Amino acid sequence: MVTSLVRFSQKLPGLKQFPPETILFYDRKTLQHPQIKNWILGFKYKIALNAGESLKTLHSYATTLNQVQKMAQTYGLGGSQLTFVALGGGSVGDFAGFVASTYQRGRKFISIPSTWLAAIDSAHGGKTGLNLNGVKNQIGTFYPATEIHICESVLKTLPPQALNDAFAEALKICLINRPGLFFKISKTHRSLFQHLPQLVKAKYDVVKKDPLEKKGLRKLLNLGHTVGHVFESMHDLTHGQAVFFGTLFSLRFSLKRKFISWDEFQFITEKLFSIQAVMTYQEALRMPTKGVRNRLMQDKKISSHQNVDFIFVRALGKTFVKSIQVDEIIQELLRQQQEL
Structure with a gap:
């Protein structure tokens, strides 16, 4: 299994570090913080998610895959450079990681934890997952993020x-x-x-x-x-x-x-x-x-x-x-x- 490269930094990574064919998944709540919002707006391709266990459903998965496919067909995405980036806590990481591991048999995945719990635990180890009929993590893969960026400025926004x-x-x-x-x-x-x-x-x-x-x-x-x-x-x-x-x-x-x-x-x-x-x-x-x-x-x-x-x-x-x-x-x- 691939070992994730973990980077610790003060600020969010520069957008030039990501390939042009990058789709950002982000927790809507992170838009509350101006600096994070400006960073998110810098991505050409992005999909907002409502964090929480209700996100990790087959319905949300199908809806998101349709969004990704439409985006790929409209803008010509989907080559070997296609990369998924997740900015969020545990539920967003679990969900986005599962999408990345299954779309076109797996594409590059980069995780940026926006919660302490994700930064300490859930972002690491490669577990992705969806819930089934209200039961946690019944569907999932082992798919470690290629890179994990832990940013102090993001964690400082938390209560x-x-x-x-x-x-x-x-x-x-x-x-x-x-x-x-x-x-x-x-x-x-x-x-x-x-x-x-x-x-x-x-x-x-x-x-x-x-x-x-x-x-x-x-x-x-x-x-x-x-x-x-x-x-x-x-x-x-x-x-x-x-x-x-x-x-x-x-x-x-x-x-x-x-x-x-x-x-x-x-x-x-x-x-x-x-x-x-x-x-x-x-x-x-x-x-x-x-x-x-x-x-x-x-x-x-x-x-x-x-x-x-x-x-x-x-x-x-x-x-x-x-x-x-x-x-x-x-x-x-x-x-x-x-x-x-």
């Missing part, structure tokens, strides 16, 4: 809550395989951008060992996500807050099973609780078991035997994958509800 969410994802990466960074990074723009190259490399260190998820090693990156996705949908949380609660669930589950010591558990959770959440963990746990079960069963990682590969924690920098039944997660949820 404080976005920084808080990104901090949760950053701590998750550190917890998996960058223990030395766990206590160095802080919840500030300067700290996160300063340590971003190391955080990105930490993800690639995992991805390179298992690029197509065949060996199971890449599953470690799902720490906090199995139950996190349930929190996200049941409470309509941001992804970062859902990962925060999902990671806490994994840590408490690990403590219950005696995979992690009490001292190590406290050591890690003390840092995690510097993340500001819209509700307490106790409130987040209040979910009907039927709804939780339904959402867990929709997880693409569920096997035919209703098993899921869950990520447990032994210590800072030491995580592992264990196959458990969905019922075990439900039982643990009920236990934590009673305990807290």
Whole structure:
């Protein structure tokens, strides 16, 4: 699998860096910022997208392909120089990457994350995806961007809550395989951008060992996500807050099973609780078991035997994958509800 060239810069890349036959996909919300708007307007061929999970549908995919084809036929695009550029967060990157990977059997793809979460996580590793019947990422490809441009001026436009969410994802990466960074990074723009190259490399260190998820090693990156996705949908949380609660669930589950010591558990959770959440963990746990079960069963990682590969924690920098039944997660949820 091709390794993406990641560039860190202060400003957006100059338009001359892109081939003439470039089509820009961009999140409409980025037009709110004058400098970004001027940059977008510099592209001759561009398609605006409404970011969010509702974008990642077969209907949106077909509509966008028709737009691309019409543009290609009208302006004579479609040769070997055809390039797709995506400016947006995770949903725009997932969607545009899938379009790039499938249009004319794959064309060059360049990603410019406009959110912290995309800059830290989703832009890297080559996963693209569409949702199917409301179930996340049931259709997709492994198609790494040729280039990824992470621009500080773009990230500076984001509200404080976005920084808080990104901090949760950053701590998750550190917890998996960058223990030395766990206590160095802080919840500030300067700290996160300063340590971003190391955080990105930490993800690639995992991805390179298992690029197509065949060996199971890449599953470690799902720490906090199995139950996190349930929190996200049941409470309509941001992804970062859902990962925060999902990671806490994994840590408490690990403590219950005696995979992690009490001292190590406290050591890690003390840092995690510097993340500001819209509700307490106790409130987040209040979910009907039927709804939780339904959402867990929709997880693409569920096997035919209703098993899921869950990520447990032994210590800072030491995580592992264990196959458990969905019922075990439900039982643990009920236990934590009673305990807290």
